[in-house]
Amino acid sequence: xxxxxxxxxxxxxxxxxxxxxxxxxxxxxxxxxxxxxxxxxxxxxxxxxxxxxxxxxxxxxxxxxxxxxxxxxxxxxxxxxxxxxxxxxxxxxxxxxxxxxxxxxxxxxxxxxxx
Amino acid sequence: xxxxxxxxxxxxxxxxxxxxxxxxxxxxxxxxxxxxxxxxxxxxxxxxxxxxxxxxxxxxxxxxxxxxxxxxxxxxxxxxxxxxxxxxxxxxxxxxxxxxxxxxxx
Numbered sequence: 497x498x499x500x501x502x503x504x505x506x507x508x509x510x511x512x513x514x515x516x517x518x519x520x521x522x523x524x525x526x527x528x529x530x531x532x533x534x535x536x537x538x539x540x541x542x543x544x545x546x547x548x549x550x551x552x553x554x555x556x557x558x559x560x561x562x563x564x565x566x567x568x569x570x571x572x573x574x575x576x577x578x579x580x581x582x583x584x585x586x587x588x589x590x591x592x593x594x595x596x597x598x599x600x601x602x603x604x605x606x607x608x609x610x611x
Numbered sequence: 612x613x614x615x616x617x618x619x620x621x622x623x624x625x626x627x628x629x630x631x632x633x634x635x636x637x638x639x640x641x642x643x644x645x646x647x648x649x650x651x652x653x654x655x656x657x658x659x660x661x662x663x664x665x666x667x668x669x670x671x672x673x674x675x676x677x678x679x680x681x682x683x684x685x686x687x688x689x690x691x692x693x694x695x696x697x698x699x700x701x702x703x704x705x706x707x708x709x710x711x712x713x714x715x716x717x
């Protein structure tokens with residue numbers, strides 16, 4: 497059974513940093529492209545970014561609102577993908593989901609950016 | 612950047628057919644997916660490649676495409692189908708979601 501479990505969310509002040517993790521099981525993680533999607537309270541889904549598998553280059557792409565502030569990385573030995581969030585803004589407040597390119601999703605972790 | 616446009620809400624009575632449209636120029640050249648999301652839950656993939664249904668998704672959910680518009684059809688909508696529905700596509704190494712449609716079945 498495929499499982500994705502996000503962790504690392506919490507309350508952080510504007511300008512602060514946070515690192516989210518997404519642990520995966522039930523599939524060959526090293527072959528998977530992994531994506532982060534967020535959802536602000538009461539709003540729709542918003543793509544954050546994606547990392548390709550190492551065999552496909554391991555490259556990353558980001559949505560315009562987070563480019564230069566967020567970094568996605570992966571540790572295939574730990575079956576984990578990370579989302580490093582720096583220079584956080586109040587508008588980054590959202591539930592952050594990881595997904596295996598849309599087919600499977602974690603339950604999400606809430607990030608609240610507030611003073 | 613690409614945009615996908617959906618109606619904000621659709622209402623049907625139980626047993627009726629619900630249709631949710633999604634429009635955008637990218638849909639003329641890229642596949643669409645549809646996701647269902649219920650309150651407090653993660654999205655669930657309902658349709659991929661415009662009209663393919665993953666295993667486990669009920670047959671009453673179907674997708675179709677015509678030009679720059681894709682349509683999610685729920686034949687014989689049930690009360691448990693009340694949810695938010697999002698269309699999605701991908702182009703130029705970016706994902707884009709529609710704004711979401713709230714389906715009410717009552």
